[in-house]
Amino acid sequence: MKRCRISNNVIRRLPRYLRHLDDLQARGIERISSSTLGDQLGLTPSQIRQDFSCFGEFGQQGYGYHVSALREQIAAILGIDRGHEAILVGVGNMGKALLCNFDFANWGFRLVSAFDVNPQRIGEDYNGVPVRNAEDLESFLQQHPVEAAVLTVPREAALSTAQRLSQCGVTAIWNFTNVELPACGETIVENMHFSDSLLALSYFVANRNNEEE
């Protein structure tokens, strides 16, 4: 596949494109022009063409984009077909919410185990994911190395847990702890920013009120 360096901003738009293409497919729409797609997503047609041109040519002049082909390409670029294996550390409220309600498999991740320090949680099972003793993190990862971890421990355990994961070869952390983890070797940290979404809501509410004033 033709590739160029993709900017962080394009990467952040790809999941939105993917979700939108899923919606279009679900509604039976087979092709779409860059201008219609732009209208629907609040982007200019030229920005969309530029984003997609960065990883190959999908569109055809006068035809637009083939929805399912574009969807598959974006999914592949995002690595959904890679079969990432991951663990989850911290089976508190946030951890349980993810274990019970988030469809990791749909996004190309397979959770192989969860870990917690609480004896009452150890031995539990959520959708087929067993909760193991956090003391056994190192020995487990030695036997079953994984690349990614979902970090849902309490704030105060965030840093030490991230360090342990890093030492065990986990090089990608999905961080829900609201603690800024320092750059650590080759570890990639993706922070889950709930606030970005709430602030967008705040903006829409504030501006509706402005218009009414």
Next chain:
Amino acid sequence: MKRCRISNNVIRRLPRYLRHLDDLQARGIERISSSTLGDQLGLTPSQIRQDFSCFGEFGQQGYGYHVSALREQIAAILGIDRGHEAILVGVGNMGKALLCNFDFANWGFRLVSAFDVNPQRIGEDYNGVPVRNAEDLESFLQQHPVEAAVLTVPREAALSTAQRLSQCGVTAIWNFTNVELPACGETIVENMHFSDSLLALSYFVANRNNEEE
């Protein structure tokens, strides 16, 4: 304040600007040029100038942006100073995770009550937010009208709860249910998309591996 119609894409970037300016402030940085800011955020200087010009003139030629002034302006545009009141409906894992760990006040929201159907949860209190019987939603909102609700009920209750909220005058919903809520009158729905963040992580992992191959 000078205003123009702000595109959805700019709105989505504002929270990221805000977080980044908070980081800069915490590091004692008082001013920054659009090119440095662009480098740090993966945006072009002209895009940054264009984004900010949309809601007024902050920067000065040759000086750059004053970090704290820009931060306050963006916070105001996002409506953080509006004092939104909100309720939370559904005190399951996700609801508890938010009640216990998410700092609503920091983002301009005040939670006045939570609601649940489970008798064991009713009467509990999380950081000063009481859990009331979901049956009393309508009577509570009649006495204490609020604009916004955090929706953390199970999937199967998402639609009916959203409708009840809408009928009670709640016109902004922060939706964690993974259920697409239909456009309903003037209600604004902001969906929390965990997947966008996980897919960005997937991309970074997949592309690191590409480089290594």
